Amino acid sequence: xxxxxxxxxxxxxGMTNKKSLKCEQHMGHRAMYWYKQKAKKPPELMFVxxxxxxxxxxxxxxxxxxxxxxxxxxxxxxxxxQPEDSALYLCASSQGxxxxxPQHFGDGTRLSIL
Amino acid sequence: AQKVTQAQTEISVVEKEDVTLDCVYETRDTTYYLxxxxxxxxxxxxxxxRRNSFDEQNEISGRYSWNFQKSTSSFNFTITASQVVDSAVxxxxxxxxxxxxSTLTFGKGTMLLVSP
Numbered sequence: 562x563x564x565x566x567x568x569x570x571x572x573x574x575g576m577t578n579k580k581s582l583k584c585e586q587h588m589g590h591r592a593m594y595w596y597k598q599k600a601k602k603p604p605e606l607m608f609v610x611x612x613x614x615x616x617x618x619x620x621x622x623x624x625x626x627x628x629x630x631x632x633x634x635x636x637x638x639x640x641x642x643q644p645e646d647s648a649l650y651l652c653a654s655s656q657g658x659x660x661x662x663p664q665h666f667g668d669g670t671r672l673s674i675l
Numbered sequence: 676a677q678k679v680t681q682a683q684t685e686i687s688v689v690e691k692e693d694v695t696l697d698c699v700y701e702t703r704d705t706t707y708y709l710x711x712x713x714x715x716x717x718x719x720x721x722x723x724x725r726r727n728s729f730d731e732q733n734e735i736s737g738r739y740s741w742n743f744q745k746s747t748s749s750f751n752f753t754i755t756a757s758q759v760v761d762s763a764v765x766x767x768x769x770x771x772x773x774x775x776x777s778t779l780t781f782g783k784g785t786m787l788l789v790s791p
Contacts, residue, residue, distance in 0.1 A: 601784075602783070602784075603766055603781035603782065603783055603784055604720070604766075604779075604781060606778055606779070609776055609778070611776065616776050617776055617778070649718055651718070651720065653720075658776045658777050659777055660706075660707065660708050660770040660771060660772055660777035661708050661725065661727060661770070661777075662777065663710060663722045663725050664722070664779065665722060666712075666719055666720035666721075666722075667719060668717060668718050668719040669718040669719065671718070
């Protein structure tokens with residue numbers, strides 16, 4: 562079982578809906594990440610949080626809004642998404658943001674936009 | 676800029692065969708880390724190994740082994756006596772410092788299909 566838990570596992574939503582993806586880890590990690598992965602492609606980094614502060618936003622459209630309520634939780638709020646946003650969304654965490662720290666991933670949320 | 680190349684898009688083998696997944700990287704950093712991840716159909720990326728740029732010792736873990744050669748910028752992954760459960764997409768990744776924060780540069784992945 563993964564130590565990074567993501568909910569829901571699957572989500573289908575219309576373009577006008579508002580939904581949230583949730584991620585939780587209890588490994589005491591201080592860095593958390595959101596990735597987007599399209600089929601047959603590698604994960605693409607979206608956001609990095611370090612000590613609950615947004616450190617990197619890879620020019621992600623504002624219809625994706627991250628939130629880190631505490632060191633164990635990471636949310637991704639979704640609003641007015643487009644069909645091309647359909648993808649697997651992966652959350653990851655690491656002890657810190659130093660480049661020697663392996664990232665541990667959750668199972669992901671498979672998102673479909675109608 | 677950092678780059679990771681996994682030239683093999685898909686490899687098919689029969690159970691018990693040995694298979695090597697290739698990974699070639701480019702970086703200007705003198706200190707960097709290389710990783711391999713496994714992604715089964717369930718979606719989760721499973722961390723397999725980390726190697727730093729100063730340690731060229733090869734590593735073996737059960738049926739898995741890794742060959743790091745700095746001279747050729749390669750970090751290849753061999754599975755000995757493959758099993759059906761090894762079927763997955765395998766990603767090689769490079770970690771550098773981006774504006775003071777580490778980010779992973781992934782290769783495009785190699786899909787390994789192991790048939791009985």
